[in-house]
Amino acid sequence: MKLVIRTLKVLGITLALILVIIGFILYPLLRGATGYSAKMLCSGVFVEGLSQQQVEQMELSSFPFNQVESNVDFQTMQVKSTIFKLVSQSARYEEGIGATLYPNGYNEIKGRIPLPVHVRDTIHWPMGSVVADTLAEGINAAGLNEYIRQHFTATSRAVVVIKDGQLIAEHYAEGIDKHTPLLGWSMTKTITAALTGILVKDGLLDIDQPAIISHWSEDDRSLITLNNLLQMSSGLKWNEDYSKTSLTDVSRMLYLESDMYRFASSVKSEVSPDSVWRYSSGTTNIISGMLRLCFDEYQDYYQFPRKRLFNKLGMQHSLIETDAVGNFVGSSYGYCSARDWARLGMLYLNNGVWQGEQILPEWWVKYSTTPAIQSDGKYGAQVWLNASQRHMPDLPADVYFFNGYRGQRVTVMPSMNMVVVCLNSSAERIDFNSYLKGMLQYVQ
Structure with a gap:
C-alpha cells in the first residue's frame, strides 16, 4: 500500500511538472495569438474599413488564430481576443492615430495628438487626387x-x-x-x-x-553605428522567424511587449558590426526609438x-x-x-x-x-x-x-x-x- 501511495505521489508530482512546463511554453504562445488577433482585427476594421469576417478570413483563418474568439465593440472601437477562455488581449482604435495593442492593459499616451490632414481632392496629382485624362505617347x-x-x-x-x-x-x-x-x-x-x-x-x-x-555605452554595442542599424549589419542577436509554433523575438516584440524599442534594444551583440547581414524588425524599432530621442x-x-x-x-x-x-x-x-x-x-x-x-x-x-x-x-x-x-x-x-x-x-x-x-x-x-x-x- 505504501508503495502504491509513493508511486501515486511521484506520478502526481511528475504530472504537475509537465503541466507547469507546458503552461510555461504554451502561455506565451496563446498570448501571442490573442495579441496578433486583437491588433489585426482592430486595424483591419477601423483603419482599413474591412468587416470582421474579411479580416478573419484574410489574416486569422489558420491555427492557432482560428481558435481565437474576438469581440469587436464598435461603440468603444475596441477589440478583445480570447483563446480557450484562458488568455486574452485587447487593442483600441483612436481616430487619426490607428489601433494600439495594450499587452499590459490600457494606458493613456499623453501627447499623441494627430495633426490635421490637408484635404486635396481638387488638386492635381501627385499633390492631390485629380488624375489627368491624357497619357504620354508610348503607353498602351x-x-x-x-x-x-x-x-x-x-x-x-x-x-x-x-x-x-x-x-x-x-x-x-x-x-x-x-x-x-x-x-x-x-x-x-x-x-x-x-x-x-x-x-x-x-x-x-x-x-x-x-x-x-x-x-549600450559600456559594452560591445557601443561600437554599433546608425549606419549598421540601417543596413541590418549591427551584429545584434535576433530571430526574425514568423513561426506559429514558437514565440520568436519578432513575434514577442510585436504582440507581447508594450515598449518595443526597449525590448529590441535589450538584445545582446552576437558578432561584430558589419561581419554579418541579418534581417531584423527589431533593428528598425531601435531606429524608431532613436528618432524619439531627437525630440524634447x-x-x-x-x-x-x-x-x-x-x-x-x-x-x-x-x-x-x-x-x-x-x-x-x-x-x-x-x-x-x-x-x-x-x-x-x-x-x-x-x-x-x-x-x-x-x-x-x-x-x-x-x-x-x-x-x-x-x-x-x-x-x-x-x-x-x-x-x-x-x-x-x-x-x-x-x-x-x-x-x-x-x-x-x-x-x-x-x-x-x-x-x-x-x-x-x-x-x-x-x-x-x-x-x-x-x-x-x-x-x-
Missing part, C-alpha cells in the same frame, strides 16, 4: 489595365502604376479604393528610413556615429511623420501606429493608401526631391540603394535591391523595392522612370519578376 493604357485585371487574383488588394510622374493605371479589390489605408508591413521600414534621413539632413543624427542609446517633447515626435513627410508629399491617407508607450512601430505598422505608397516610391525615384524641395539629403537615395556589406547585393539601407538580379533577372539591376509581409511591394525602376505598387493579402504564387516584366510591354 488599355492593354496595361487589361493585363492588371487578368493578373488581379483573389488575394490582390491594389495595384498602382506611375510612369514619368503620371498615374497611368490603378486597380482595386472590392471594398478598397484610392483612399483606403492599407498595411505595408515591412515597407514601413522605408518610411522609418526616410524619417531618419530627414533628421540626418537636420543635423540631429549622423549615420557614421555610434547609436545614441545610453545602455513627445508630441513633436508623434507629429513628425505627418508634418515633415506625409503632408509634404500629399499623403492624405497615411499613418504609422505606435506601441503601448507611444513608440512608432517603424518596422511594421505603416498604413498608406496605394497612391500614398506610390508617392513614397516617387520621392525615392526623384532622389529625395518633391515639388522642387529637397526632402531627404541629396546623397540619401544613393546611400540607401548601395548594397550593405555582407548582404550579397540584396539590401541597402531599409531598402531591398536587385543589384545581383538573382531574384528578378528580367528587370534592370538598378531596380530596388520596399518589401512587406504577405506580398506588399513598391518597386522603383529608375531606368524606366517608373514606380509600381502591388498590395496583397498573401505572397503565395506571386512572381514579381514575371509580373513586372509582362507589365513593361505596355510601357515604352
Whole structure:
C-alpha cells in the first residue's frame, strides 16, 4: 500500500511538472495569438474599413488564430481576443492615430495628438487626387489595365502604376479604393528610413556615429553605428522567424511587449558590426526609438511623420501606429493608401526631391540603394535591391523595392522612370519578376 501511495505521489508530482512546463511554453504562445488577433482585427476594421469576417478570413483563418474568439465593440472601437477562455488581449482604435495593442492593459499616451490632414481632392496629382485624362505617347493604357485585371487574383488588394510622374493605371479589390489605408508591413521600414534621413539632413543624427542609446555605452554595442542599424549589419542577436509554433523575438516584440524599442534594444551583440547581414524588425524599432530621442517633447515626435513627410508629399491617407508607450512601430505598422505608397516610391525615384524641395539629403537615395556589406547585393539601407538580379533577372539591376509581409511591394525602376505598387493579402504564387516584366510591354 505504501508503495502504491509513493508511486501515486511521484506520478502526481511528475504530472504537475509537465503541466507547469507546458503552461510555461504554451502561455506565451496563446498570448501571442490573442495579441496578433486583437491588433489585426482592430486595424483591419477601423483603419482599413474591412468587416470582421474579411479580416478573419484574410489574416486569422489558420491555427492557432482560428481558435481565437474576438469581440469587436464598435461603440468603444475596441477589440478583445480570447483563446480557450484562458488568455486574452485587447487593442483600441483612436481616430487619426490607428489601433494600439495594450499587452499590459490600457494606458493613456499623453501627447499623441494627430495633426490635421490637408484635404486635396481638387488638386492635381501627385499633390492631390485629380488624375489627368491624357497619357504620354508610348503607353498602351488599355492593354496595361487589361493585363492588371487578368493578373488581379483573389488575394490582390491594389495595384498602382506611375510612369514619368503620371498615374497611368490603378486597380482595386472590392471594398478598397484610392483612399483606403492599407498595411505595408515591412515597407514601413522605408518610411522609418526616410524619417531618419530627414533628421540626418537636420543635423540631429549622423549615420557614421555610434547609436545614441545610453545602455549600450559600456559594452560591445557601443561600437554599433546608425549606419549598421540601417543596413541590418549591427551584429545584434535576433530571430526574425514568423513561426506559429514558437514565440520568436519578432513575434514577442510585436504582440507581447508594450515598449518595443526597449525590448529590441535589450538584445545582446552576437558578432561584430558589419561581419554579418541579418534581417531584423527589431533593428528598425531601435531606429524608431532613436528618432524619439531627437525630440524634447513627445508630441513633436508623434507629429513628425505627418508634418515633415506625409503632408509634404500629399499623403492624405497615411499613418504609422505606435506601441503601448507611444513608440512608432517603424518596422511594421505603416498604413498608406496605394497612391500614398506610390508617392513614397516617387520621392525615392526623384532622389529625395518633391515639388522642387529637397526632402531627404541629396546623397540619401544613393546611400540607401548601395548594397550593405555582407548582404550579397540584396539590401541597402531599409531598402531591398536587385543589384545581383538573382531574384528578378528580367528587370534592370538598378531596380530596388520596399518589401512587406504577405506580398506588399513598391518597386522603383529608375531606368524606366517608373514606380509600381502591388498590395496583397498573401505572397503565395506571386512572381514579381514575371509580373513586372509582362507589365513593361505596355510601357515604352
